[in-house]
Amino acid sequence: MTDIAANAPGLQARSAPAVSGDRPRDGGRFALVDLSPIAGSASRFGHLAQWRGRALRVGVPLLILLAWQLSSWLGLVAPEVLPPPTAIYAAFVELIVHGDLQEALPVSLTRSLVGLAIGGTAGLLLGLFAGLWRTGEEIFDAPLQMLRTIPFIALVPLFIVWFGIDEFAKIVVITAATIFPMYLNTYAGVRGVDPKLIEAARTFDLSRSQTILHVILPVALPSVLVGLRYAAGVSLLALVVAEQINAHSGLGYILNVANMNQRSDIIIVGILVYAALGITTDLVMRALERLALPWRPNIALD
Amino acid sequence: MPSTDLHILAASGPRDAVELSGVRRVFGERAVLDGIDLTIRRGEFIAVLGPSGTGKTTLLRLLAGLDKADGGRLLVPKTRSVVFQEPRLIPARRVWENVVLGRRGAQARREAAAALEEVGLGAHVDAWPRTLSGGEAQRVALARALVREPGLLLLDEPFAALDALTRIRMHDLVLQLWRRHHPAVVLVTHDVDEAILLADRVLALSNGSWGLDERVEIKSPRDRSDPAFAALRGRLLAELGVRPTIAPLQ
Numbered sequence: 265m266t267d268i269a270a271n272a273p274g275l276q277a278r279s280a281p282a283v284s285g286d287r288p289r290d291g292g293r294f295a296l297v298d299l300s301p302i303a304g305s306a307s308r309f310g311h312l313a314q315w316r317g318r319a320l321r322v323g324v325p326l327l328i329l330l331a332w333q334l335s336s337w338l339g340l341v342a343p344e345v346l347p348p349p350t351a352i353y354a355a356f357v358e359l360i361v362h363g364d365l366q367e368a369l370p371v372s373l374t375r376s377l378v379g380l381a382i383g384g385t386a387g388l389l390l391g392l393f394a395g396l397w398r399t400g401e402e403i404f405d406a407p408l409q410m411l412r413t414i415p416f417i418a419l420v421p422l423f424i425v426w427f428g429i430d431e432f433a434k435i436v437v438i439t440a441a442t443i444f445p446m447y448l449n450t451y452a453g454v455r456g457v458d459p460k461l462i463e464a465a466r467t468f469d470l471s472r473s474q475t476i477l478h479v480i481l482p483v484a485l486p487s488v489l490v491g492l493r494y495a496a497g498v499s500l501l502a503l504v505v506a507e508q509i510n511a512h513s514g515l516g517y518i519l520n521v522a523n524m525n526q527r528s529d530i531i532i533v534g535i536l537v538y539a540a541l542g543i544t545t546d547l548v549m550r551a552l553e554r555l556a557l558p559w560r561p562n563i564a565l566d
Numbered sequence: 567m568p569s570t571d572l573h574i575l576a577a578s579g580p581r582d583a584v585e586l587s588g589v590r591r592v593f594g595e596r597a598v599l600d601g602i603d604l605t606i607r608r609g610e611f612i613a614v615l616g617p618s619g620t621g622k623t624t625l626l627r628l629l630a631g632l633d634k635a636d637g638g639r640l641l642v643p644k645t646r647s648v649v650f651q652e653p654r655l656i657p658a659r660r661v662w663e664n665v666v667l668g669r670r671g672a673q674a675r676r677e678a679a680a681a682l683e684e685v686g687l688g689a690h691v692d693a694w695p696r697t698l699s700g701g702e703a704q705r706v707a708l709a710r711a712l713v714r715e716p717g718l719l720l721l722d723e724p725f726a727a728l729d730a731l732t733r734i735r736m737h738d739l740v741l742q743l744w745r746r747h748h749p750a751v752v753l754v755t756h757d758v759d760e761a762i763l764l765a766d767r768v769l770a771l772s773n774g775s776w777g778l779d780e781r782v783e784i785k786s787p788r789d790r791s792d793p794a795f796a797a798l799r800g801r802l803l804a805e806l807g808v809r810p811t812i813a814p815l816q
């Protein structure tokens with residue numbers, strides 16, 4: 265890449281007389297970079313890079329699948345330990361044909377959504393209360409900051425003692441897990457609003473509730489939605505944990521039964537379904553953010 | 567020290583918009599404002615000059631009601647608007663919603679659109695603040711300040727961050743809007759020319775009180791090349807303690 269300048273003839277012609285000889289002494293400093301949108305080689309290279317990126321994204325997982333399948337065919341891995349992709353696909357079809365998956369998914373999703381709704385709402389309200397009122401901060405912030413350091417999984421045995429092993433205990437686990445991301449982000453969002461904006465609102469005679477409604481909440485919304493996205497992710501994580509507690513239905517039940525019958529193919533299907541739920545949740549949350557925050561530039565940094 | 571409330575009353579003189587007497591504001595040991603008297607007539611345009619840190623913003627914040635005085639009497643109109651050095655628009659609200667902040671509905675939108683039309687931003691009613699240039703955003707702030715027809719308009723170096731050409735256009739705009747709405751105006755600025763161009767009266771703060779209070783008698787439209795303009799500028803600069811080191815171009 266010695267002669268990048270060839271793409272920008274005008275600039276080259278003007279900078280050339282500055283030095284005699286064929287190579288500018290300060291070449292490094294004044295070397296031209298082509299930023300024009302349709303400059304031949306750079307753009308073709310860009311296209312190429314794009315296609316290479318796509319090919320790698322699709323190709324590498326396919327190669328892994330192929331190696332996986334081959335190692336099974338060649339007898340390198342015992343199918344009871346790691347069944348080949350074909351066997352896993354067969355197990356997936358089996359679950360669908362029997363209707364197990366269709367029955368389990370709504371049950372599990374409901375658990376996670378109910379927990380998220382309760383925990384998310386509680387976290388939101390606590391965050392608003394602590395963010396907007398000093399009293400709220402004094403009451404809630406210290407205890408919540410302390411509780412947040414406890415991994416919620418460590419609480420599961422205690423919850424079983426307190427709430428038993430029914431549906432209720434499962435919802436409590438998910439609720440407990442989702443409160444904190446929601447609380448922390450809401451609180452930080454409200455506190456992060458530029459005091460200059462609040463002062464401006466004051467000069468225009470906005471009442472406190474108007475200031476909250478028209479200035480603080482809209483400006484804090486991005487942070488609240490980040491909290492919701494995290495909480496939704498955590499609700500799935502908590503679902504997996506909660507469904508280890510004596511599940512009679514749902515994805516966890518399928519996994520438990522498969523575990524007892526030593527069906528690693530079904531266990532892997534279950535894990536993949538959890539993963540798919542996670543990806544879907546993230547996509548939905550990002551779409552929601554784009555819809556709710558039309559004023560934000562489309563540069564995602566988080 | 568007795569804390570003095572801002573009295574939101576029509577100032578006592580029938581033609582006065584602002585009456586301050588003996589106003590003090592103390593930070594720590596230092597009295598930034600030390601017994602300030604000031605009367606501004608209705609519709610009068612005054613400019614406040616003074617070196618950095620002399621308390622211009624402090625005075626403006628007292629007049630706006632954003633800060634409390636430590637002593638003295640302050641009478642100001644009930645409706646006051648502020649344009650700060652930076653536009654302070656709510657990024658999550660469209661331009662028109664910023665103008666009529668706190669209100670909703672078709673009537674509010676019509677008023678906002680009319681105010682934006684006045685500052686030459688009729689085409690940006692529905693835009694997001696992020697998409698505006700610095701000068702446009704400051705004009706929105708001006709529209710937002712004027713839409714509530716204030717008795718007192720407070721401007722804290724509103725053009726300081728703008729380029730020279732935009733600033734000239736903003737001067738014309740402010741004069742035009744002032745003639746139409748006729749609020750009393752307090753303009754804080756560092757720019758002596760700007761003060762002479764716009765104001766009826768130029769004051770300067772020094773050491774907590776007025777070091778200078780001059781009426782500008784030059785007829786408008788004022789012109790920087792007018793000898794009277796240059797004479798007043800020279801006098802103001804001398805009183806502010808600045809001696810011109812570069813001979814003026816002739």
Ligand SMILES: Nc1ncnc2c1ncn2[C@@H]1O[C@H](COP(=O)(O)OP(=O)(O)OP(=O)(O)O)[C@@H](O)[C@H]1O
Binds near residue numbers: 618619620621624625
């Ligand atoms: N909240 C505060 N607490 C302590 N000191 C303050 C406070 N606000 C202002 N001051 C002090 O008061 C003095 C005057 O400040 P002010 O902002 O009014 O100056 P200014 O004339 O507007 O200056 P500039 O031209 O730089 O904007 C400064 O010395 C500043 O440090």
Ligand SMILES: [Mg+2]
Binds near residue numbers: 622623
């Ligand atoms: Mg200031």
